[in-house]
Amino acid sequence: MSTAFxxxxxxxxxxxxxxxxxxxxxxxxxxxxxxxFEKRGDFLATGDRGGRIVIFERTDGxxxxxxxxxxxxxxxxxxxxxxxxKTEFQSHEPEFDYVRSVEIEERINRVRWCATPNDSLFIxxxxxxxxxxxxxxxxxxxxxxQMELNPFVCSENSLLSEKSFLIGKHEPSFINGYHxxxxxxxxxxxxxxxxxxxxxxxxxxxxxLARCRKIYAHAHDFNINSISNNSDGEIFVSxxxxxxxxxxxxxxxxxxxxxDMKPSNMEDLTEVITSAEFxxxxxxxxxxxxxxxxxxxxxxxxxxxCDHHARIYGTYTWKALxxxxxxFTSTSALSYLIYIITIQxxxxxxxxxxxxxxxxxxxxxxxxxxxxxxGMEAKKxxxxxxxxxxxxxxxxxxxxxxxxx
Numbered sequence: 001m002s003t004a005f006x007x008x009x010x011x012x013x014x015x016x017x018x019x020x021x022x023x024x025x026x027x028x029x030x031x032x033x034x035x036x037f038e039k040r041g042d043f044l045a046t047g048d049r050g051g052r053i054v055i056f057e058r059t060d061g062x063x064x065x066x067x068x069x070x071x072x073x074x075x076x077x078x079x080x081x082x083x084x085x086k087t088e089f090q091s092h093e094p095e096f097d098y099v100r101s102v103e104i105e106e107r108i109n110r111v112r113w114c115a116t117p118n119d120s121l122f123i124x125x126x127x128x129x130x131x132x133x134x135x136x137x138x139x140x141x142x143x144x145x146q147m148e149l150n151p152f153v154c155s156e157n158s159l160l161s162e163k164s165f166l167i168g169k170h171e172p173s174f175i176n177g178y179h180x181x182x183x184x185x186x187x188x189x190x191x192x193x194x195x196x197x198x199x200x201x202x203x204x205x206x207x208x209l210a211r212c213r214k215i216y217a218h219a220h221d222f223n224i225n226s227i228s229n230n231s232d233g234e235i236f237v238s239x240x241x242x243x244x245x246x247x248x249x250x251x252x253x254x255x256x257x258x259x260d261m262k263p264s265n266m267e268d269l270t271e272v273i274t275s276a277e278f279x280x281x282x283x284x285x286x287x288x289x290x291x292x293x294x295x296x297x298x299x300x301x302x303x304x305x306c307d308h309h310a311r312i313y314g315t316y317t318w319k320a321l322x323x324x325x326x327x328f329t330s331t332s333a334l335s336y337l338i339y340i341i342t343i344q345x346x347x348x349x350x351x352x353x354x355x356x357x358x359x360x361x362x363x364x365x366x367x368x369x370x371x372x373x374x375g376m377e378a379k380k381x382x383x384x385x386x387x388x389x390x391x392x393x394x395x396x397x398x399x400x401x402x403x404x405x
Contacts, residue, residue: 014080017056036111038121044083045123047108051092053125055136055208056083087208091134092127104129110226114249115233122213124236128223131238133214133249141207214252219245226275232283239276244288244306258306259288259298 020026029050036045044056060082095104107127114122114133121136222240229236237258238245244259263269271290279285286306287297297311 015083017054017083017085033108034111036113038113041081043086043113043121045111045113047091047111047125049105049107051090051094051106051108051127052088053091053108053111053123053134053210054088055086055121055123057086058082059084087136087210089134089136089210091125091132092130095129097129109224112227112229112236114229124227124229126224126227126238129217129220131216131224131227131247132212133216133252134210135213136208136210138206138208214249216247216252216255219255225273226277228276228278228286230278230283231281237276237278237286239273239288241272244273244276244286256304258300258304260307261290 018030018032027050029048029052031049032046033049034047038044042058044058046054046056048054058081060079091108092106094106096102097104105128108125109128110124110126112124114124116122119137123134123136125132125134216238220238220240220243222242224238224240227236227238234249236247236249238247238255239259242260242262243257245255246258247255259273261271261273271292271294274289274291276286276288279287284299284301285297286300287295289295294312298306298308300306302308
C-alpha cells in the first residue's frame with residue numbers, strides 16, 4: 001500500500017494591484033487597511049489609510065463556473081478569476097473631536113457589502129468613529145459631438161428673446177393662454193420634422209458614481225473595530241472595545257446597545273471586544289470575541305440585552321474541532337458542518353477574528369483523512385503525530401492517536 005503524501009500546494013500571485021517599482025517609496029495613505037469580497041465574488045473592495053475605497057470588478061464572470069458547479073462536475077477550474085479597476089471614492093476625511101481633543105484619522109477600519117436589491121451596489125465603511133453607507137451606481141454619460149442649432153427653434157427660457165419671433169413676426173397672431181400663436185398656418189418647413197437630427201451624440205461611456213446615503217455617528221466612545229451585516233439585509237452591528245450597537249440601515253440617528261462590557265470601575269477591566277460577526281445564514285446568531293481568547297455565541301431572540309451568551313468557546317476550540325473532524329471522517333459521514341475559526345493575534349492564540357461562515361466540505365476532507373489513516377494503520381508506532389498548528393514561536397501538538405480510531 002502506497003503511503004506517499006500528495007504533492008505540496010504551489011501558491012503564486014494571480015493578480016497584483018498597485019505594485020510598486022523597486023526603490024519607490026510607499027506613502028502611509030496608500031497602505032491598504034481592509035479588504036472585502038462581495039458575496040458572489042463579483043466585486044472586491046479595499047480601504048486604505050487615506051480614507052479611500054477602491055472597487056474592483058470581476059471580468060471573467062461568464063467564462064468561469066461557480067463553486068457549486070465545480071463541485072458537481074468534480075474538476076478544478078482551468079483559470080483564475082480576473083478583476084479590473086472599477087472606481088474609487090473618498091469615504092472618510094480627517095476630523096478633530098474638540099470635546100475630547102482627539103484627532104480622528106480617516107483610515108478605513110472595515111468595509112462590508114450590503115444586499116443589492118437592484119443594479120446599485122451598497123457598501124458600509126467605517127473609521128474609528130463614523131460609519132457610512134455608500135451607494136455605487138453606473139450612469140451612462142452621453143457627450144455631444146456635433147450641435148446644429150436652428151435659428152427658428154428656441155428654448156423655453158428664451159421666449160422673449162429676439163430670435164423667438166424671427167419667423168412670422170409680420171404675421172397676425174393672438175394670445176392663447178401663455179402661448180403666442182399665429183392666425184395663419186405656418187409653412188411646414190419652418191419647424192423640423194421629428195426624425196431630423198440637430199445633434200450627434202457620441203462617446204457613450206459608463207461612469208460609476210458613489211453617493212453617501214447614511215452616516216451613523218456619535219454612538220461609540222471607543223474606536224470601532226468591526227462591523228457586520230445581518231442576513232436579513234435590514235440591520236447591522238458595530239463593535240468597539242467595550243460595546244456592541246445594533247443599527248437599522250434606514251435609521252441613522254438611533255441605535256440600540258445590546259452588549260456592554262464596560263465595568264463600573266475601569267481598573268477592573270480584564271478584557272475588551274476584538275471582533276463581532278453575524279451568522280451568514282441565521283439572522284438571530286451573533287458571535288463576538290474578546291482579548292482573553294473567548295468567543296461568545298449569543299441568540300438575539302432570548303432578550304433585547306444580550307448580556308448572557310448561549311455558548312462560549314475558548315482556546316480549546318482547535319482540539320475540539322479536530323476531534324470532531326476525525327470522528328466524522330473516520331465514519332465517512334458526508335455532510336456539512338460550520339465551525340468557528342480563530343486566528344493568531346500578536347503572539348497569543350486569541351479570537352482576533354471570528355469567521356462564522358467558514359464551511360468545511362467533509363466529503364473532500366473525509367477522503368483526505370481516510371488516506372492518512374490507512375497509511376497510519378500500517379505504522380501504528382507513528383500514529384502519535386497527526387496534525388500540528390504553529391502559533392507564534394511555539395508549536396502546539398493538538399492530537400495524539402493511539403491507533404484505536
